[in-house]
Amino acid sequence: MKRSVMMLALAGVTVTGSAAALADVVVKIGFAGPLTGPIAHVGKDEQYGAQLALDDANAKGLSLGGQKVKFELMAEDDQADPRTATTVAQRLADAGVKGVVGHVTSGAAIPASRIYEQAGIPAITPSSTSPALTRQRYKTTYRVIANDLQQGAAMAKFATEVLKAKRIAVIDDRTAYGQGLADAVVGSLKRLGVTPVGREFTTDKSTDFAAILTKLKGAQPDAIFYGGMDAQGAPVLKQMKQLGITAKYLGGDGACTAEMIKIAGPAMSPDVYCTQAGIPMDKMPGGKDFNERFKKRFGVPVQLYAPYSYDAASALIEAMKLANSAEPAKYLPQLQKVAFKGVTGNISFDASGDSREGGVTLYQFNSGKWEARP
Amino acid sequence: METLLQQTVNGLVVGSVYALVALGYTMVYGILGLINFAHGDVLMIGALVALEAIRLIQLYAPDLGLIPTLLGGLGVSVIVCMALGYTIERTAYRRLRNAPRLAPLITAIGVSFLLQTLAMIIWGRNYHTFPQLVSTTPLEPVAGVFITPVQIAILVVSATLMVALLLLVNKTRLGRAMRATAENHKVASLMGVDTNKIIAATFIIGSALAAVAGVMFSSNYGIAHYAMGFMPGLKAFTAAVLGGIGNLGGAMLGGLLLGLVESIGAGYIEDMSFGFLNSSYQDIFAFVILGIVLIFRPTGLLGERVADRA
Numbered sequence: 001m002k003r004s005v006m007m008l009a010l011a012g013v014t015v016t017g018s019a020a021a022l023a024d025v026v027v028k029i030g031f032a033g034p035l036t037g038p039i040a041h042v043g044k045d046e047q048y049g050a051q052l053a054l055d056d057a058n059a060k061g062l063s064l065g066g067q068k069v070k071f072e073l074m075a076e077d078d079q080a081d082p083r084t085a086t087t088v089a090q091r092l093a094d095a096g097v098k099g100v101v102g103h104v105t106s107g108a109a110i111p112a113s114r115i116y117e118q119a120g121i122p123a124i125t126p127s128s129t130s131p132a133l134t135r136q137r138y139k140t141t142y143r144v145i146a147n148d149l150q151q152g153a154a155m156a157k158f159a160t161e162v163l164k165a166k167r168i169a170v171i172d173d174r175t176a177y178g179q180g181l182a183d184a185v186v187g188s189l190k191r192l193g194v195t196p197v198g199r200e201f202t203t204d205k206s207t208d209f210a211a212i213l214t215k216l217k218g219a220q221p222d223a224i225f226y227g228g229m230d231a232q233g234a235p236v237l238k239q240m241k242q243l244g245i246t247a248k249y250l251g252g253d254g255a256c257t258a259e260m261i262k263i264a265g266p267a268m269s270p271d272v273y274c275t276q277a278g279i280p281m282d283k284m285p286g287g288k289d290f291n292e293r294f295k296k297r298f299g300v301p302v303q304l305y306a307p308y309s310y311d312a313a314s315a316l317i318e319a320m321k322l323a324n325s326a327e328p329a330k331y332l333p334q335l336q337k338v339a340f341k342g343v344t345g346n347i348s349f350d351a352s353g354d355s356r357e358g359g360v361t362l363y364q365f366n367s368g369k370w371e372a373r374p
Numbered sequence: 375m376e377t378l379l380q381q382t383v384n385g386l387v388v389g390s391v392y393a394l395v396a397l398g399y400t401m402v403y404g405i406l407g408l409i410n411f412a413h414g415d416v417l418m419i420g421a422l423v424a425l426e427a428i429r430l431i432q433l434y435a436p437d438l439g440l441i442p443t444l445l446g447g448l449g450v451s452v453i454v455c456m457a458l459g460y461t462i463e464r465t466a467y468r469r470l471r472n473a474p475r476l477a478p479l480i481t482a483i484g485v486s487f488l489l490q491t492l493a494m495i496i497w498g499r500n501y502h503t504f505p506q507l508v509s510t511t512p513l514e515p516v517a518g519v520f521i522t523p524v525q526i527a528i529l530v531v532s533a534t535l536m537v538a539l540l541l542l543v544n545k546t547r548l549g550r551a552m553r554a555t556a557e558n559h560k561v562a563s564l565m566g567v568d569t570n571k572i573i574a575a576t577f578i579i580g581s582a583l584a585a586v587a588g589v590m591f592s593s594n595y596g597i598a599h600y601a602m603g604f605m606p607g608l609k610a611f612t613a614a615v616l617g618g619i620g621n622l623g624g625a626m627l628g629g630l631l632l633g634l635v636e637s638i639g640a641g642y643i644e645d646m647s648f649g650f651l652n653s654s655y656q657d658i659f660a661f662v663i664l665g666i667v668l669i670f671r672p673t674g675l676l677g678e679r680v681a682d683r684a
């Protein structure tokens with residue numbers, strides 16, 4: 001409040017044509033993600049990404065329906081918590097935001113999506129990868145990143161075509177994430193004509209996997225896929241070595257972490273692979289330039305998904321341009337027609353709101369760290 | 375055949391940890407008729423204290439060999455857990471000794487939450503890497519069965535501790551006093567047994583065993599975590615009931631049997647049920663066996679006494 005008063009005063013003093021500037025229509029864009037808690041750095045990163053997109057649009061000076069518009073970001077903290085996420089979503093809707101960039105995690109994005117649907121406000125998530133989000137078929141739900149189905153498909157393709165694995169076994173931890181990812185891998189394998197030689201299950205609280213691994217060993221797999229988090233994924237890998245299983249280890253993004261390397265320790269080898277939704281900065285068409293501008297504007301380097309949240313915000317603005325209006329009811333249908341070159345690649349959406357070109361990157365463990373494969 | 379042998383080894387390793395923890399449950403139950411639900415969390419504290427001690431030893435005496443470092447960590451952890459066991463008994467259970475049976479049971483659950491929360495505050499929610507000082511590289515396979523040095527160490531240490539405990543209870547003065555207290559602590563105290571001391575000793579011995587089990591558990595899997603005590607605690611309690619709670623030999627037998635049932639169950643449940651069930655029923659399988667045993671032998675496999683407690 002104080003700031004706008006100051007800006008008005010400033011405008012009055014310095015700019016002669018200030019009448020036009022005062023007439024700018026403010027378009028509020030919401031952002032929701034964890035801004036406190038253990039993954040606050042990821043949330044803040046995405047908030048900055050969205051902010052940068054709005055800054056860029058403001059610098060260009062955009063007119064919608066004959067009126068100059070000024071975008072403002074309204075950032076809310078959902079603590080990556082499903083309940084807080086719905087409260088925050090309601091707050092954004094009540095504040096009259098015209099579109100939302102968020103939420104960051106699937107656990108928050110799914111419950112919040114219902115509120116945006118009821119309010120008719122488009123929400124584009126930069127980083128939630130659960131297939132369940134877009135499976136709800138909400139008209140207002142979009143995402144710019146690959147979902148877990150695309151991730152599973154990429155892993156299945158890599159395992160059969162590059163690793164030439166014919167005998168693949170699959171384990172999951174029976175959580176929504178682990179099971180979803182493992183099912184996606186199995187489904188894609190079957191489409192490629194490969195039937196898994198084993199399918200075993202564990203829980204996200206287990207520590208001993210010797211029994212199921214011994215059973216899989218009997219099936220002589222070339223590769224074992226584990227759908228779950230690093231806390232179980234690392235012991236699975238360790239126990240494979242302890243049982244003399246030489247199969248390659250494949251994991252999803254839950255195991256594609258620094259924590260995985262730390263816990264698995266000496267069991268890590270170049271036979272360990274994982275997938276991650278999204279592509280690394282240096283592979284993005286606009287990555288280098290984005291990183292430099294981001295650093296200059298916010299004084300911190302890009303953490304993770306900021307380029308995706310930049311593209312999510314840009315997609316909202318593109319749709320507004322196509323509709324020549326910032327009213328959700330008018331520009332929402334245009335989101336389907338959006339097609340532009342973003343920082344992360346070409347941005348366009350399919351009928352369910354998923355990104356058409358959601359990139360997935362394969363990583364291989366090499367000399368102490370994850371290395372993106374070309 | 376190879377697979378069956380490997381599953382047996384897997385089961386024995388897991389089972390011997392269960393057995394060691396089950397002894398703690400069964401000793402306390404035998405003497406007090408109390409199910410000490412905090413016992414699994416003593417295991418967790420044991421592992422995390424050992425982790426901390428090993429880190430300090432590695433920091434200040436990096437030239438100490440691997441085994442002395444592990445023994446140092448283990449020693450610190452055993453002492454801390456003994457003190458913890460005594461403190462729990464003294465502060466949480468002693469005042470409730472003559473209270474209705476439900477009160478100490480609820481208190482035990484409370485102590486369990488307390489220990490977990492304290493550990494969460496001290497060590498955080500993240501998984502910690504536990505230094506694997508005994509090699510986890512498998513030895514040359516015998517008959518196609520892979521076993522690692524740390525697993526052999528687990529089997530040997532558990533067997534030794536179990537024999538030592540049996541000797542302690544059956545051959546020593548302290549053991550005789552413990553048996554007397556278990557039988558009837560009022561009469562035992564009339565006969566000149568300091569039952570308070572004996573009960574404290576029981577908690578201290580049980581906690582020491584839990585500390586050893588915790589260190590073995592973490593050495594084998596290479597991780598430690600504030601909630602790691604819950605599952606082994608639950609399984610060990612099941613093992614104690616399976617073998618006949620209150621009976622030392624029963625706890626050992628129950629632990630080994632539960633380990634074997636779990637491992638062989640997970641390995642063969644799919645074939646045995648013609649593909650109808652799969653390894654997501656691994657835990658249920660163990661409890662089905664428990665149910666069947668209790669139907670035919672309500673006091674457990676080796677339990678002789680009619681359950682006049684619980």
